[in-house]
Amino acid sequence: MENAVAVRGLGITKTFGDIVALDQVDLNVARGRIHGLVGPNGAGKTTLLGLLLGLAVADSGSLEILGDPVGRTLAAPDGVSGFVDGPGLYPTLTAKQNLAALAGLRPRGARTAGIGEVLEEVGLAMVADDKVRGFSLGMRQRLGLAAALLTRPRLLVLDEPANGLDPSGKKQVHGVLNRLVADGATVILSSHRMDDLEALCSEVTILATGRVVFSGPLNKLSAEDRELDYRLRTSDPEAARKVARETPGVEVIEGSDAVARGDDLLVFRAQVAALDALIARVVRADIAVRELAPVVSPLEAAFLALTEQPAEGQSEPSHRPKHNLQEAGR
């Protein structure tokens, strides 16, 4: 029977000398999903992606990829593809030659997509015969994605695939990933672009200092009992501000950047219930709501809250959120 879990990691620990890169990391990624991996620099994301791609072996813990346990030898499990730390491309070769060289490394009889097909898929068919030397960062990213697609992966592991992409390139890459997932593949995506992750991922794992501080569905991050900052644009800012001040549970933030810029924005902090009440009151007061959005996305807010370094003299904060949020995510 086909396993519903693409990646199952339990208590994974990886050290480099004295540095603990991963500390008892648990990771569960369901098949057919795009799973985000977030964390500040040095959190252990690349190390974790490296383990998934067979670039390193964990010191302890267990890791199962696509239903098969990962052994102690360095080797990528079959069906896994992707890149970490940018796509590996050879500037003296053309886009087509890069992919052809890679295709030539595939075992005989292995599932391999057509070179023209994957170039078309990532929108690089027109520059197939151009040397990669002249490619922009975004084009290289897309070619790296094409190289990963060449192997028809069942698990695609990508590190910052949206780096350098313009809006149309981003749209193209999102389309490719969504199609891949629709066909049953699983994608693990590491990125600092919260908008990308929110647009693509159903679940995320947040790492900080080598530990998992959250893992679960995105909507759990915007839990109703957590306060968030919102911005509200209305037809009558002054009247809206007055209503907000009178609404219980809503705290108007006067000194925000948006207000300081002179925008007709109301910035306030509230839980979801208070937010609902405020909007109802604003509408009842005949004030038209033109825009309502969180100042920072729930994911970004959670990221900042969960990964902030402890101030001097304070205890490490990541222990507590790790426990609470992991529970929440389950």
Place this chain on the structure above:
Amino acid sequence: MTATLAEAPASEAAPPVARPVPVGRVLRFELVKQFSAWRVRLLILLCWLGPAVLVFAIDQQSTLPSDTLFGRWMYATGWAGSLVALGFAGTWALPLLTSVVAGDVFASEDRLGTWRHLIIAIRSQRRIFAAKALASLIVILLLVTGLAVSSIVGGLLAKGDKPLIGLDGHTLAPGDAAGKVVLAWVCVLAPTLALVAIGLLGSIALGRSPMGLLLPMLVALGMQLAQMLPLPVALRLALPGYAFISWNGLFTDPRQLKPLLIGIVVSLVWAVVATVLAYLLFLRRDFTNLTNDGAGRRVVSLGVLPLAGLLAVTTGVVAAAGGAGGSGIEQDKVQQSVATAFAHLYRLQEAQMHRPPVTEAQLRAAASCLKTEGHGAQEGAGNDWRCTVTWHVPGVTLTGTSYYQLDVTANGRYIADGDGPQEVNGYFLIATPGGDVPNPLWQFDGNVDLLPTH
């Protein structure tokens, strides 16, 4: 059930990972990359055309590179041009080529940030190493072949397939010269392989650092410098670069094969040891650590120390096996070498002047050589050797006498400069019935076998 990494022995862990790519395909991939680089294409072009053009051009000049071994014979035969190119290649071209090719083959992946991509695609560090080492070797062989073929073709086009004068003045027939020239090029493959291996080691150990790229060149220059110093013969022969010089022994009669074979064996041992060290360093590299682009402290434990140990061991072995102590340049050897070369070249001079042929046995040439006018130890390198050569001409009761000033270098090579009488060796031209021709006894190159000859 999930296996636990910490507990799973290697033999039990048999996950269905994709099979590693065969080395042949990885090699093809590496060669595609090598040949797509403009610098490799340029080197191929230069190696296959440059020597021919250079040798041909030198042959058209009015002066010859007489300070280069065989340079003074470039007018006489096409084979000399290739040997001049070989001397230049051993000094400059081959270290440079190994630096550019082998010294960059691993470092280029660091520069391009393609290591992880390569590991994921190929799934075997061992095969990546094998393919990269083989690809470097193939490119280097292609370049060396180009140098050899091109220089031979250039020389033959310029001066034709004529007899070559050996390092002891004896004449090699064109066929013999051809065989020995090709053999000499084959012999320098051994030290070239040693430099390739050192290049691989540097490329792995030093990553993006330019030192990795320069290592073969620096090692080669260091070894050349060492060959110029008054080192003990055993240490001289234990350096992998000695075979860049010891091919000279092919062009004496009898051939000086012992130093040549020792040089080749030492070079091959260095090539194997440096390759194994490079392999061990490569296998220990961690490709998930982004800040790691080299071997760091392992360079000392797995690079420098083992090679220093190898040098010490080979020096000891050569000293014990060959009895090679001191400078190897002793008075009787110098005298023997000068007398032999003089006798051979005297016969050549006689032939040029259309005189009746004489044999070496009839000439009974002998040399008496003194260093620093007989003061101090009569051995070692220096330009203060002075030789008096005597010989007998059949039918003439007088003994002929001529003088030479010798500049002997520490590697056993010397230039003998004639000091008269003028009609024998005092002038660079001699009058023959057909006009003035270069005087073979005026200046000649010679070679002292550094190892004990009996």
